[in-house]
Amino acid sequence: MIARMDDDLARLRQDHPGWNFGTVWASANSGPDARRLWASRDGVLLTAWTAAELARNIRQEDARS
Numbered sequence: 001m002i003a004r005m006d007d008d009l010a011r012l013r014q015d016h017p018g019w020n021f022g023t024v025w026a027s028a029n030s031g032p033d034a035r036r037l038w039a040s041r042d043g044v045l046l047t048a049w050t051a052a053e054l055a056r057n058i059r060q061e062d063a064r065s
Contacts, residue, residue: 008051012039016058 019039027033048054
């Protein structure tokens with residue numbers, strides 16, 4: 001599972017080189033942990049639960065600028 005997570009961040013970095021990326025883990029006492037992805041550039045911060053969703057958000061932001 002960790003390899004997949006590294007792979008999706010590497011893919012985001014490759015596909016969107018002008019952006020910075022990272023993750024934040026959310027944990028629940030009774031449930032599984034969840035990873036939230038983030039991307040930032042020029043004071044804009046985008047977040048998503050999946051790499052595909054984050055990539056879509058980045059494309060939308062790029063289209064606005």
